[in-house]
Amino acid sequence: MSDLLREQLSSFMDGELPAEECELLVKRIAASGELSDSWHAYHVIGDALRDQLAPGSAQDLAPRVGRALDEQRPRRRSLRRFGTVAAAVAVLGLAGLAGALISRQIGTGQVFTPGGVNHQGGDSVHVNWRQAPSPVRSELNRYLLMHDPYGVTPQGLASENGSSTATAGAAGGAPGGGGREPYRH
């Protein structure tokens, strides 16, 4: 390490280094162990002359603080890793549960496939749910009611009868209108 660098360091700690040289020097103090040692020694000299030396080996503090901060860092990383693993396990669990439900439906013959899907141009798609078994129709109605801000209330639905189609897509549910028609039995 050059004398010039250490002289800059000495001026810097006295607040006498030109501002344009400070930034680079700070980076060097952080990067160079030797410069850091000089920085430490110069401050100890100043503290001793001003009678500010601590009773004891204060120079042990910096490595102790460094170790303590190092110990905390991996713990946070392992917590993050634990979080990732937990999320992955949860996703796998949900996927397994869904798979088991589908298998059970296949086993009981309750899997429903829409009878016909007609693209009508634009964003609108017409799906014929007429062939859907009763539990599916019931779920479908609940879904449409819960997700349509302009839709009819469950009480209203109970008294209605007639239409057999549900319109899905961006074109459905115009503000102020009836929204998506719930599926009727």
Added chain:
Amino acid sequence: MTAVTATVSGTSKAEADRLLVERVKAGDRAAFNALVLKYQQRVLKLVSRYVRDPEEAMDVAQEVFIRAYRAIHGFRGDSAFYTWLYRIAVNAAKNAIGAATRNPVEGGLDVDDPELGEVQRKMTDVSSPERLLYTEELKQTISSAIEELPPELRRAILLREIEGLSYEAIAEAMDCPVGTVRSRIFRARDAIAKRIKPLLE
């Protein structure tokens, strides 16, 4: 000594801390280490005024810097870095005293027991002289290194470190250019640093 207009360059010294703090905020741990190296003596001395046990004082001082590191993003620079650190240190020291008062029984021993208190005092007395001896040796080495310096180097560093004069004020006092003052202070520090190096390792 020639009469001088003493100007302490406090603002610029604060600027040095500000630059280090900015680097710490950007994630530079080594910059934080530089701040610890700079303030560890003062923090430990301050904490030791509240916490008498040397080991506990070290623990509290360590905690001060860890708290400072964690809270550094909240340091806006409205006050000097040391003022901020000082507040953390005083709070940590007071908390340590409070905790000791609330938990008088430690490790199954009643510290209020006069006999045990005596044992503990002796244990502390055994560890303290070693530490005090070390500090004394450090002071003596620095003192003798200063005595051995050429007079112009000795005067320059004493005006800077004890009187707190700016380089310009020292240049005026010593009737020499500021560049010479800069060089003299550096040479003085470097010579003393070489002498204390074995004690700091």
